[in-house]
Amino acid sequence: MPIDGLWSIGELAERAGATVKTVRHYSDRGLLPEAGRSSGGHRRYGPEALDRLLLIRSLRALGLPVPEAGRALDGPEALEEAVSGQLREVGDRLAELRWREASLRLVREAPEERRSERLRLLGAVPVPPDTTVLARFWRRVLPVRLPGRVVSSVLDAVVPGTPAEPTPEQVLAFARLHALVSGAGLGPAELRTARPLPDGEYRPAVLYEGLTEVYGAAWDAVRTGRDAAGAGVLDGFVAAYARALGVRDTPAFRVRLTELLAAHEGPLMVRYWKLAPVLFGPDEPVLGLLHHRLGASLRVQVGELTA
Structure with missing residues (x-):
């Protein structure tokens, strides 16, 4: 020196x-x-x-x-913030690369006659993907009078996240789900059939809050190897609809409810809940499947009552 x-x-x-x-x-x-x-x-x-x-x-x-x-x-805080920001950026890049890798594998492994279709599906999905389109779809489906806190709760439960390390199967399911909910044919009629009850005939907040509690009990039953519709869960399911409609739970109402559920189980929601489960984690409840099991149990019960 x-x-x-x-x-x-x-x-x-x-x-x-x-x-x-x-x-x-x-x-x-x-x-x-x-x-x-x-x-x-x-x-x-x-x-x-x-x-x-x-x-x-x-x-x-x-x-x-x-x-x-x-x-x-x-200073130390500034250094930590800068490093954390860079970690987030690297994480985003890794997520994008993993998605691209799974997408390329999906195309490579597809039969030759299906590759063009899969390329069109993948081309419509942003990379890295996000769930904005799915959330927008559900906001159109949910009743306009639903409180914001209930809307947020429902969105958290029905919009699957994008897997951190997706498989080709998950990439395909997401791409098809994306195409389903962003389709040009989703008009008012299709959206009405996706709602749990006819518009204007029930109290939405009462129904959704009641179903949230019921789905929680059903999921607890599934996780512990019990029947999702057992131990009063099915009764709670019916009671949520009865309260929302302002009627009593009677055998006649249960027959009517099976008809209402059938009328609002259109192809749109059936298709959604066939695709979405692939994207939920093993420890996440899939509300569409729980709803289907409860509805099926109700139909069996009604069939026994009317036999």
Whole structure:
């Protein structure tokens, strides 16, 4: 080190294993502290500049842009925030790559006569995919009078997430689901049949809050190896509809309810709940399947009552 304990820009660059151009760039951006100037007006740097330069180079090697690397020098919290941001970005890139890999495998493994169809399906899905279209579909299906908290709860339960490490089967299911809910033919008539009861004839919040509780009990039964429609769960299912319609639970109402459920089990929702389960995790309840099992149990019971 020179007598004054300071280095020229070239000496600093040499010690850091960087180019003079790089050091000058960082210095011009105010990222490297100058300890002074030589008699000729040249920049002089001390050990602090070397430490900061080495840190910037390390952050740049981890993929942080220069502005982010510069902000990370402001203290421990700034460094943690910058690294966390980069981790999120890397995670997004990995998710995109995994989705692309599964999509390519899906095309490669498809029979030749199905490849064009699958390519068209995949081409309509953004990469990485998101569930915006699915959520928008459900917002159109749900009653307009439903409170916001109930809407959020329903969306959390019926919109599957995108798998972190998708299989080709999951990519295909998502692409088909995406095509289903974004179809041009989803008019008011189709959406009405997707709703649990005729518009204007029931109290939506009462029904959805009641069904949320019932589905929770049904899922607990399934997880413990019991009948989803047993131990009062089916009675709770019927009671939720009865309360929403403002009527009593009677044998005659149960017959009527089977007819209402059949009328609102159109091809749109049947198709949705055939595709969606592939995308839910093993520990996530699939409400469409629980609803189907409860409805089927009710039909059996009604059949026994009317036999």
